[in-house]
Amino acid sequence: MSKKVELLSPAGNLEKLKIALEYGADAVYGGVSHFSLRIRSSKEFNYESFEEAVKYTHKMGKKIYVTINGFPFNSQIPLLKKHIQKMANMKPDAFIISTPGVVRLSKELAPDIPLHLSTQANVMNYLDALFYADAGVKRIIVAREVSLKDLKDIKKHVQDIEFEIFVHGSMCFAYSGRCLISSLQSGRVPNRGSCANDCRFPYVLYAKNEENGTLFKIEEDDSGTHIMNAKDLNLSGYVDKILESGVVDSLKIEGRTKSSYYLAITTRAYRMAIDDFCIGKFDAKNYKEELLSTKHRGFNDGYLLKRPFEKGNTQNLEESISEGTHQVYAFIDENGESFLARDKVIPFEEYEIIFPLDKKIEEVENEIGKISKKNGRFYLTMFKMKSKNGKIFEEIHSGNTNPVLLPIKLPKYSFLRKKIKKGLK
DSSP states (O other): OOSOOEEEEEOSSHHHHHHHHHTTOSEEEEOOSTTOSOHHHHTTOOHHHHHHHHHHHHHTTOEEEEEEOSOOOGGGHHHHHHHHHHHHTTOOSEEEEOSHHHHHHHHHHOTTSOEEEOGGGOOOSHHHHHHHHHTTOOEEEOOTTOOHHHHHHHHHHOTTSEEEEEEEEOOOSSGGGOOOHHHHHHSOOGGGTOOOOGGGSOBOOEEEOTTTOOEEESOOSTTOBOTTOBOEEEOGGGHHHHHHHSOOOEEEEOOTTSOHHHHHHHHHHHHHHHHHHHTTOOOHHHHHHHHTTSOBSOEEOTTSSSOGGGOOOOBOOSOSOBOOSEEEEEEEOTTSSEEEESSOBOTTOEEEEEOOTTOOOOOEEOSSEEEEEETTEEEEEESOEEBTTSOEESOBOTTOOOOEEOSSOOOTTOEEEEEOSSOOO
16 A cells, blocks of 8 residues: 555544544544534534644644534525634634635635535536536545445546545435425524434334325334434445555544544444554454444445445434443543543453554553453453542442442553444344
């Protein structure tokens, strides 16, 4: 492989940004609430904390891209101009933008900030790619409906532009995310960043007799059917084919509103897949198993390798989300000396430790607990659960804000988990 492919992870807030970078992301993306397509998550960033995020990312030698990918109305353009200038002053590595007008405006107001074109722009052919390249766009996040074959053809016509693809995360029921269902049902405009995820709801279907107005219930299950609920994208098993193509510059993970554990596991799994491919040890099974430990809606491989009409398994009609194979019990804080409970933690129970790939853990046993290694994995067993202020706990539950001391310092932002006995069906 002649070029280094970037791993790009979501950053819904400052802590998640740090987790993504710690677990192997080369770059992160996020934004404040203004003009971002993820208003809910972006409210966790304000201008001050996002500026801190930019500085932290650059200190780590990594990149950060700002999402300005909403669709502004006329009345919002004066605010948009101020927003672009304010974000540009923070010196991020790129703006992610959806519309030609905002591309033009950003070139005028922030000519030094590279522009990445959002997947919302629906680039699916080389004519559109050429148009945006001429407009000054440096990278295109191609439409999720584009195949790898089409992308190779686009690259032949547009040599001097980077291409980014989504490899993991939620899939929208609508074509390239152009959905209006939330607008219709709740007045929340998806392409202004306030999608209510109406496609995940259960619906009951009826057939109507136009002559007498009688309604017949089609779906007899009381919970209805998740008719619009798309399975999640998972291309971990095809990272080798993607990298072999030589036309992809960045692999993007979706999920600014997802949990910290989801972020850590997905970043870690795709970091492993990329690195394994580079040393000739790619093994799809390893990454798929780890990704199954997260909550998801079932997985499918999207449209990168197959056309939409060739696929019949892209929808999960039974439930909006499934539990993963593992339950998270604790989160190791930033100093690595203690954990915070995410579920009930009790002494003399064994918990697997999940930590960044480039970190090391030592086996140890003392009065606090024991860390042991089995089949290449590390496990923690607590003997005594003692808080920093000296309080002793017989057990500790989710919601308890007391940090519990560890037997030895662990890599920051590690997780403690256990396999769910029943697992997935």
